[in-house]
Amino acid sequence: SYVLTQPPSVSVAPGQTAWISCGGNNIGSKRVHWYQQKPGQAPVLVVYDVSGRPSGIPERFSGSNSRNTATLTISRVEAGDEADYYCQVWDSNGDHPTWVFGGGTELTVL
């Protein structure tokens, strides 16, 4: 089965840039999506199809993808960005399609 690997935690000072990685075998060929989940709340889509941004999501959120690593970039980090972030792909290479999430990265704003 396909595996996505994320760092458990990332810390950043307010106003700085946070990079959250998502590693997977040849992930560069896949459509990667990113979700933000704050405590007690439902997940919210922040980036779709590698670099698309849903309406209402600040331009500070962006994504990229290459070979074996996808990256969510959060510029000018604010205290309100503190949350868990998950990457997700659709995998069709097994005996049936599966939808895979990374293990999640806890973003701490110092």
Added chain:
Amino acid sequence: QVQLVESGGGVVQPGTSLRLSCAASGFTFSTYAIHWVRRAPGKGLEWVAVISYDGSNKYYADSVKGRFTISRDNSKNTLYLQMNNLRPEDTAVYYCARVAVAATWIDWFDPWGQGTLVSVSS
């Protein structure tokens, strides 16, 4: 606006059953695939199951295959998850999530419901 509301969670003993519901509104329910996703305490998101817009295709995570059944009633705009032979490791908040694009299921999840808590304990 587009809304998904889960219900049916609760505290149950191992080996018993529970049925979750997800009531949809604000969009044409019968044209969208819907997923169940869960998050166990202290763990990350885990995909559970998906059903196509017309109910003709269903897929499950290996961890629930043979125990859980996803279904939908398009006349009632409602999605279900029948969970049998529950185990302590099934304890989690269960979310329903719509596929963002109609008539497909490979796209991203948007929006999500608020979730319903299932606790399996003796």
